[in-house]
Amino acid sequence: MTNPLTLYDRPNSYIGHSVPRPDARRLSEGRGRFVDDKVLPRMVHAAFVRSDMAHARITSIDISDAKNSPGVIAVWTGADLAPHVEPYVGVLSHLAGLRSAPQMPLADDVARWQGEPLAMIVATSRALAEDAVALVTVEYEELPAACDMETALDPDAPVIHQEFGSNLAWERTVDVGDTKAAFSRTDVTLVERELRFGRHTGVTLEARAAIADFDPSEDHLTFHYSGQAPHMMQFIFAKHLGLAEENVRIIAEDVGGSFGIKIHTYGDEIATAIASRLLKRPVKFVADRHESFLTDIHARDHVVHGKMAVTQDGQIAALAFDDVTGIGPFSMYPRTSAIEANQVLNLTGAPYDIENYHARARVVFQNKNMMCQYRAVGHPIAMAICDGLLEDAAAAIGLDPVEIRRRNLMRDDSYPRASASGMKLDDLSHQKALERLVDMMRYEALREDQARLRNEGVFRGIGFCSMVEVTNPSPMFYGIGGAPIASQDGATIRLDAGGGIQVSSSVTEQGQGTNTILAQIAADIFGVDLDRVRIKTGDTEVTPYGGGTWASRGAGIGGEAMLQAAVALKEQVLDVAAVILQAKPDDLDIKAGKITDTDGTERMDLSDLARTVYYRGNELPSDLKPELIATRHYRVTDFPFVFTNGAMAAHVEVDTDTGIIRVLDFWAVEDCGRVLNPLLVDEQIRGGVVQGIGGALYEECLYSEDGQMLNTTMADYLVPMSAEMPDIHVAHIETPTKTSVLGAKGAGEAGTGGAPGAILNAVNDALRPLNSSLWQMPMTPERVLKALGKV
């Protein structure tokens, strides 16, 4: 058999090459198949009446006018839908002590955040459903609201869930070494800062969208889903609607961006499924942009008090911080809203040798929309805390920010090892990445330019971030805590009569290029041209069982399953070929759709072999029972996660009159193990960086003191657009993970995780000669001017 480790060197190979995405053609011709593009027979449309109040008792809902509105088919309140659903609670057993209250799709008695659905209207069109929404009258008794997470734990704060006695959802402390002793040393320099990370959200260009299609004759629900985890949703609908799991089919075709937003349980989507069951016909719900801002999960929202001590030669003596994060009135189901804080504790300082580490996180209920996992969960906070304090400390002792990293980064030859927080690390390359970065950005020349321009009154800054990224999660992420979330994924590969192959996988495509890399791996390992591979993902009825695509796991886990399946099919095919050709399997190979001798001499076409097996089995020995299909599954076993690392740098200019920050350049060196497709991974890194820049400079869900979100339009909530973004320079170090043959780690979240820290440091580098600094994201012009004392 061919040794898989040499497969990448074969002629006609695809792994590691910049192969364009085959599905891009369809999308560029306007032939996408997004949920809202689908029209089913007898389909009707849903719209929701949502709470205007952050916290209120609902004293009455008058739906009589809405029921008589043109086109309206049904109007339901929370009480109407309650008998048809089992409540859900967003806790996991491995997050000890995490608590949350049962949730229903529509609030019944009390509304706990502005935007919470209260009533559902189904009509013959979305427009007519919205007309009826306007005719529903809700009477509220306003309750005291706990909107500000920083006061939500005060003794006199209104308690959102009386049964808990306080608004504390979860608390965890990590204490390693002796930080107290380290901070009290006389030979260290201390820096201490309050870092604030605003709430922002995903702003997927395609809003959340669903079509529920219940067929009572088979007690079967088909749910057309714009999301990332079909099998998780299969479990959720089955459990909470009381259906057999096999009677729930989740179909996710084209998904117009997800980034973690569309991987949670939303009341309006559960209600849409209930509505289809009650009406016995398809029901579509597509959120409008206002609804997206109000109800798509929000992210971040942390206030961190951090402290670092460094010795005079720049060694980190201790790192400590206290993080408070607001998650809304419930922990999101089923992934929970404690994972981000947990990640912050796990990841902060992970690139560095740190012996003394103390971290506490408190996760707080509040009367705002729910917070949960969004791209680079916890990473931007964790990286900005450590690298922000590190550059602050470097400045305090007069050390260059690159040099202080050289003195503290874990050595590339020191693995396997653990981080201060106990994370198992292997196959990382912080030192190589940093040196590559410094070289790529022409650091010394850039510093010279900076000094020259400062004399001319131009304030530019250079900032860095050395970072880790959690990818390829094992069962230790969710499954261990009881979540219905698969950590393993499967791939099936089948040789068809025409000589092409059909591939299906349980990982999903949201634009990253999952389908393309699966096709590359299948074609490369099995031995056919890429255009002879058809891919199917995103359908629980026809793909193997698995987790989907999140936490940068599609390539590393789904890709490895694909590789193993392709190896298995090749073995099967060569066994059959050996019989037909009177040869030994080891003397044969498959190249470009042909069975060949190992020297490349063509022996027969794959379609001839397949047609012989499928049509003319009489030509084969009766004891030969060919299988021209193989399925393999893969999970990460020896590590809870496969960490990747990167080094990033930002170059910014701060206009000290307007407070506007311009990003001039950005560099990212990333080590995602084996690069499967440079074309795809480079632009994914760039997209991640841009999302990170968005969180650092522009994006914030602004709330009034009484819990009203103030900027629920794209005109008011700022996202990065092309004119503000720089060209982003990307380079790779390839340290393949030893956990798989493929060697691929994830790459999807690195940019979003590392860019905010680099931008923060660059801005503060620019502000330093003015004796100012800014520790609040987004770093808006107003906040810059405040930091400068100008407003």
Place this chain on the structure above:
Amino acid sequence: MKQTAQISLTVNGETVEADVPVRRNLVDFLRQDLGLTGSHVGCEHGVCGACTLEVDGRMVRGCLMLAVQANGANVTTVEGLADSGRSAALRQSFMARNALQCGFCTPGMLASAIEYIEAGGASDRNAIREHLSGNYCRCTGYQAIVDAVCDVIDGRVSA
């Protein structure tokens, strides 16, 4: 009050007659009444650019125009740009550069880029970024899109 109006227009070269609700915007009409689902709806208030399409030779937001306002107009959507070959070079360069990921912004992005290219725009990265700054893309980081537009202008791609 009459809730609908009769309109007649040309869409991707075909004559279309329809009785449409007067409040229906152009992109909803194209998507819901004509099944031209290539034009996407992202924000419904003219900011995101996902519904950008051509009306009488100008690129407009399909969500900011009522269907009845298109009476008598000549409308071209992403499907029409593909079928006629007008977007062929740009589509090829978008694929070669991986200038789309989820593809939801792509129809509008192509329309805006074609407007720039057909007006004789230069392969000036800042000018292209400026021109495309009304089209929101959450996936790519924009760089590959700018690269793709430059490739077409500089003749590095031919359809």
